[in-house]
Amino acid sequence: MEINILGIESSCDDTSIAITQNRKILANVTANQEIHAEYGGVVPELASRAHQQNIIPSLDKALKEAQLELEDLDAIAFTSGPGLLGSLLVGTSFAKSLSLALDIPLIEVNHMRAHILAHMIETEDQINPEFPFLCLTVSGGHTQIIVVKSPYEMELLGETIDDAAGEAFDKAGKIMGLPYPAGPIIDQKAKLGNPQAFNFAKPRMKDYEFSFSGLKTSILYFLQKAVKENPEFIAENLNDLCASIQRTIIDILMDKLEKAAKDTGISRIAIAGGVSANSGLRQALKEREQNLAWQCYIPKFEFTTDNGAMIAINAYYKFLEKDFCDLSVVAKARKALSL
Ligand code: KG4
Ligand code: ZN
Numbered sequence: 001m002e003i004n005i006l007g008i009e010s011s012c013d014d015t016s017i018a019i020t021q022n023r024k025i026l027a028n029v030t031a032n033q034e035i036h037a038e039y040g041g042v043v044p045e046l047a048s049r050a051h052q053q054n055i056i057p058s059l060d061k062a063l064k065e066a067q068l069e070l071e072d073l074d075a076i077a078f079t080s081g082p083g084l085l086g087s088l089l090v091g092t093s094f095a096k097s098l099s100l101a102l103d104i105p106l107i108e109v110n111h112m113r114a115h116i117l118a119h120m121i122e123t124e125d126q127i128n129p130e131f132p133f134l135c136l137t138v139s140g141g142h143t144q145i146i147v148v149k150s151p152y153e154m155e156l157l158g159e160t161i162d163d164a165a166g167e168a169f170d171k172a173g174k175i176m177g178l179p180y181p182a183g184p185i186i187d188q189k190a191k192l193g194n195p196q197a198f199n200f201a202k203p204r205m206k207d208y209e210f211s212f213s214g215l216k217t218s219i220l221y222f223l224q225k226a227v228k229e230n231p232e233f234i235a236e237n238l239n240d241l242c243a244s245i246q247r248t249i250i251d252i253l254m255d256k257l258e259k260a261a262k263d264t265g266i267s268r269i270a271i272a273g274g275v276s277a278n279s280g281l282r283q284a285l286k287e288r289e290q291n292l293a294w295q296c297y298i299p300k301f302e303f304t305t306d307n308g309a310m311i312a313i314n315a316y317y318k319f320l321e322k323d324f325c326d327l328s329v330v331a332k333a334r335k336a337l338s339l
Contacts, residue, residue, distance in 0.1 A: 003074045003319055006062075006098070007312025008055075010091030011083025011111045012140070013042045015054035018308030019066040019073070020316060023122040026066035028302065028309040029058045040180045041170070048086035055094055062308075070102060075324075077315030080108035081335035082141070088331035096327050105324040107315040111306075112137060112337050115272040116148055117317065118303040118310035129268050129297045136257050138281070139273030140166035140181070143210045143253070145260045146337065148270075151317040156337045157260055158208025165249055166275045168212035172219050172245045176234050186242040187278050193243030195280075198222070200248045208256050215248060246280045254284050261294065270297035277304040 002021050009016040016030040031054035036042045063069065078095035081088055099106035116135045120128050131151075137144045143160040163171065166183055173182020200218050203211040223241075226233040234241065261267060269288070275281065276299055285296040303310060318324075 003316060004068060004072055005075050005077055005107075005312045005315050005319065006059075006073050007109070007308040007310070007315060008076070008078040008091045008095050009111075009114075009306050009308045009311045010051045010055070010087050011079045011081070012087060012306060013047045013050070014306040015051045015058050016306060016308035017055070017058040017062045018312045019062050019068060020121075020309060020312035023120060023313060023316060025121060025123070025309050025312075026068065027062040028307055029062045029065065030307055031058050037179050040174055042084070044084045044086050047084060048090055051087055051090035055090060070098075073102060073104060075099075075105040075107050075315060075319050076102070077107040077109050077311050077318075079111045079114065079311055080329060081111065081332035083111055083333065085331060085333040088333070092329070092331040096329075100327065105319070106326070106329070107318050107323065108325045108329050109311045109314045109318070110335055110337065110339060112142060112144065113154060114310040114314040115139065116146060116154065116270070117151060117314045118272060118299055118307070119270050119297050120151065121303065121309055121313050123300065126300055126303075127297065129270055129295070132266055133268035133270050133297065134257070134260055134264065134266050135270045135272055136253060137272045138165040138253065138275035140164060140170065142273065143212070144337070145208050145256060147264060147266065151314070152321070154337055158210070158256070160210040160212060161205075163212040163216065165210070165212060165253060166273070168215055168249050169246075169275065171216045175216070175220050175223055176238065176241060183275060183278065186246055187280065189239045189242035190246040190280060191243075193239030193241070195243040195247035197237070197240035198244040200244065202248060202252055202255075208260060210252065210256065212249070212252070215252075219245060246278070250278075250280050250284050253281065254288075258288070258292070261292070267292070267294050268297070269294045270299075272299060272304070274305045277301055
């Protein structure tokens with residue numbers, strides 16, 4: 001049986017609408033919001049307004065690409081959290097109205113679970129991991145290590161107690177005067193720099209916990225001192241700074257991931273979320289495929305950042321279980337992985 005699902009993602013600053021048929025993508029349309037760059041971070045009110053403007057054109061485009069009509073859809077899925085409440089409300093209300101108008105099931109999806117299940121999308125060039133696997137989810141808002149036992153059962157081993165890995169990239173970039181989001185820029189400049197040029201202290205955290213706020217502070221103090229002695233220090237050392245900061249963030253992530261693989265005995269390792277686009281992180285995983293006999297699952301670039309396809313694939317599994325919700329469902333800014 002072929003099941004067509006419309007997936008709506010609006011938790012942060014990307015309005016994305018996808019249509020899937022079982023585990024295959026028919027359309028995945030994303031409208032990015034350029035407006036936030038000049039403010040150095042996502043402005044929630046502006047994000048909600050842009051979602052309102054983008055959502056209907058994105059739906060029209062997705063239907064056209066998929067060559068389907070609204071009547072061909074079997075269910076409407078949407079991100080109910082975690083995320084920015086105003087942004088979530090746009091997608092949530094839109095999904096409710098569509099499901100009511102078309103009289104088809106409504107499916108709520110947890111954004112963090114969806115990032116992980118993006119690995120189950122069927123494409124020609126993506127290998128789907130078998131269960132169980134470990135997933136390091138690294139985005140602008142989250143840093144988590146999860147045991148993925150099935151599409152329905154996920155166990156959170158640990159997460160960050162303060163900043164997320166993406167935030168660490170973005171805040172370090174801001175200190176160096178780079179525009180938001182700095183993650184991809186640091187990634188590019190790091191390729192030209194020496195990762196051992198500067199050393200920043202790594203936090204000692206228990207079990208699978210992460211912390212990145214200390215790193216941000218140590219970069220800030222280091223640069224304040226260096227710029228006092230040489231006002232051109234950042235410009236003269238930008239590539240080396242980017243490479244060293246990136247290396248430190250990746251070391252922090254890989255230490256815990258290695259511990260998790262050792263403790264659980266699971267060697268199928270996936271990464272997910274915006275930071276999984278980072279070339280240094282991808283390289284670090286590839287090295288461990290050789291050295292530690294891991295089987296690594298690195299998402300295609302289009303599935304690393306927020307996208308509607310991951311919402312639709314997660315909803316497909318829920319559809320199989322008839323796990324639908326009614327119109328009383330509400331968006332939640334904070335939402336545990338288990339919900
Ligand atoms: O998952 P995502 O699109 O949005 C959420 O936060 O949910 O992740 C965005 C984050 C930003 O912090 C951005 O700087 C980071 O992912 N990012 C990267 C790269 N591409 C995106 N960080 C490092 N290297 C990259 N290539
Ligand atoms: Zn995300």
